[in-house]
Amino acid sequence: MLDPLLAASPVIVILVAMVIFRRSAATAGVIGLAVTVGITVGYFAFPELADFDRPMVSGLAGSAAEATFTAGTILWIIFGALCLHHLQMQTDAIDSLRTHLGRLADDPRLLAILIAWFFALFLEGAAGFGTPIALAAPFLVGFGFSPVQAVTIALIGHSVGVSFGAVGTPIIPQIAATDFSGLAIAGVTADFHVILGAIMLAVVLFLVSRTTAEEGVDRPSVLGWFVLAAAGFLVPMWLIARFVGPELPTMGGAVVGAVLFVIALRVMHRTKDDDAQRDNDDDVMPIWRAASPYAVVITLILVTRLIPPVESTLQAVEISWTLFGQFDGSFQPLYHPGTILVVGFISGGLLQHADAEDFREAVTEALKMLVPVTIALVAMLAISRLMVHTEMIDVLAEAAANTGAAWPAFAPIVGALGTFVTGSATASNILFTDFQTATADRLDFDELRLVGAQGFGAAVGNIIAPHNIIAGCATVGIAGQEGDVMRRTLGACAIYLIAGGALAWLLVG
Numbered sequence: 001m002l003d004p005l006l007a008a009s010p011v012i013v014i015l016v017a018m019v020i021f022r023r024s025a026a027t028a029g030v031i032g033l034a035v036t037v038g039i040t041v042g043y044f045a046f047p048e049l050a051d052f053d054r055p056m057v058s059g060l061a062g063s064a065a066e067a068t069f070t071a072g073t074i075l076w077i078i079f080g081a082l083c084l085h086h087l088q089m090q091t092d093a094i095d096s097l098r099t100h101l102g103r104l105a106d107d108p109r110l111l112a113i114l115i116a117w118f119f120a121l122f123l124e125g126a127a128g129f130g131t132p133i134a135l136a137a138p139f140l141v142g143f144g145f146s147p148v149q150a151v152t153i154a155l156i157g158h159s160v161g162v163s164f165g166a167v168g169t170p171i172i173p174q175i176a177a178t179d180f181s182g183l184a185i186a187g188v189t190a191d192f193h194v195i196l197g198a199i200m201l202a203v204v205l206f207l208v209s210r211t212t213a214e215e216g217v218d219r220p221s222v223l224g225w226f227v228l229a230a231a232g233f234l235v236p237m238w239l240i241a242r243f244v245g246p247e248l249p250t251m252g253g254a255v256v257g258a259v260l261f262v263i264a265l266r267v268m269h270r271t272k273d274d275d276a277q278r279d280n281d282d283d284v285m286p287i288w289r290a291a292s293p294y295a296v297v298i299t300l301i302l303v304t305r306l307i308p309p310v311e312s313t314l315q316a317v318e319i320s321w322t323l324f325g326q327f328d329g330s331f332q333p334l335y336h337p338g339t340i341l342v343v344g345f346i347s348g349g350l351l352q353h354a355d356a357e358d359f360r361e362a363v364t365e366a367l368k369m370l371v372p373v374t375i376a377l378v379a380m381l382a383i384s385r386l387m388v389h390t391e392m393i394d395v396l397a398e399a400a401a402n403t404g405a406a407w408p409a410f411a412p413i414v415g416a417l418g419t420f421v422t423g424s425a426t427a428s429n430i431l432f433t434d435f436q437t438a439t440a441d442r443l444d445f446d447e448l449r450l451v452g453a454q455g456f457g458a459a460v461g462n463i464i465a466p467h468n469i470i471a472g473c474a475t476v477g478i479a480g481q482e483g484d485v486m487r488r489t490l491g492a493c494a495i496y497l498i499a500g501g502a503l504a505w506l507l508v509g
Helices: 002-020 025-042 055-090 093-104 108-126 131-142 147-177 182-196 198-214 223-243 249-268 274-283 292-306 308-315 337-351 356-389 392-401 404-422 425-443 447-461 466-475 482-508
Strands: 319-323 327-331
Touching (some): 002 482, 025 356, 025 466, 055 093, 055 131, 055 292, 055 319, 055 356, 055 466, 093 108, 093 131, 108 131, 108 147, 108 249, 131 292, 131 337, 131 466, 147 182, 147 223, 147 249, 147 425, 147 447, 182 223, 182 447, 198 223, 198 482, 223 249, 337 356, 356 392, 392 404, 392 425, 404 447, 404 482, 447 482
Antiparallel strands (some): 319 327
């Protein structure tokens, strides 16, 4: 009993500090890191370094190196997103986009569907690795959403597509760890989302509707739009996963759903005065120019992810290192989402006729905002690497497996735990797919279904992973308020995990 309790203490400390005591991610991270180091030195060890003369020193140094290196790759994404956002503010492109999209839909609930659901899901399917939050959250702020609400609904909205994010990357380690095909794993994973995914869209609309109600605004029901948006993404997502494979369900579902949704909006809003709109266009930046940075980013994502020769050429340039034979890191600078965001920032600015001062101001503001974020990221990632290398995470998973016949209900929680600790659904699947199949074999459960439950849970954990929240808050200028965001996403995560656990128990049992 002592091992699981000690292994869980870093996670408990972070949750208590951020959710109950409302501490910033930097403060919670530093406290949690102190606890983790203390437990590592006093109780756990680095099994893979047993043959070294000083395994504890080597383990701590290696974990710190991995954390710092990974933080740098994440900060590169945040930097690009911040530069792009501040440039949009400098050139008034955000105001122009607000005007143009306001003609399509001026209801904040519909705007939330367009940006926090379809736009974020598309970016998740195409790029993943923090890109959806880095772009969608500032975009939402530009449309009048509060920064905390923007990060919250972007995190919740994109989570349904994380299982197939970055052109199916999270499924790859599951294919390698099992005898199942990518098509089979994609199908059972998509079963969870197609049945339950509307819950997350409902949560997004509930959070936005509650804000408008508090403001005393009486708006008509959006039930029909909710059904259209949910079905528009989930049905094609499930069909692609079931009959095509794991690479395109999220991106394809987002494209199909968004097209249907925009067509419906245009049909419903044709009564607007087109002449008045054309008169006002003289004072507003054309939509193609205002949206050009996002268009460049999306185009580059599609080209670099869907054209194999381009993808392989960019991936061939890699910076990598290894320490003590157990610790490593790698960075593909030309393929990395951060580089794409920086190119979008520069190219979009030139298309918008931004001057040197606009670029300088955007970069300066971005660099200022990165300073406090760095501490939080390094601390949280150091906790993650220590928990992985000292096998604390394995201890927690083994304890969960002792639930026996009830295990399927807890299987998604293990996937979410892996993502909470590592910040990556792919990393969670690397950590726990073997564990899920071994548990299924020991308890005589359907292995394929439990692999699907793992992929589902890993996606859900994305919305409460501290360094994802840190990155999201950084892009909208609210570093230090990560606890406020986590309190909101924690409830959505719990609801989705409970529903997923119940469904897994029904399907597997």
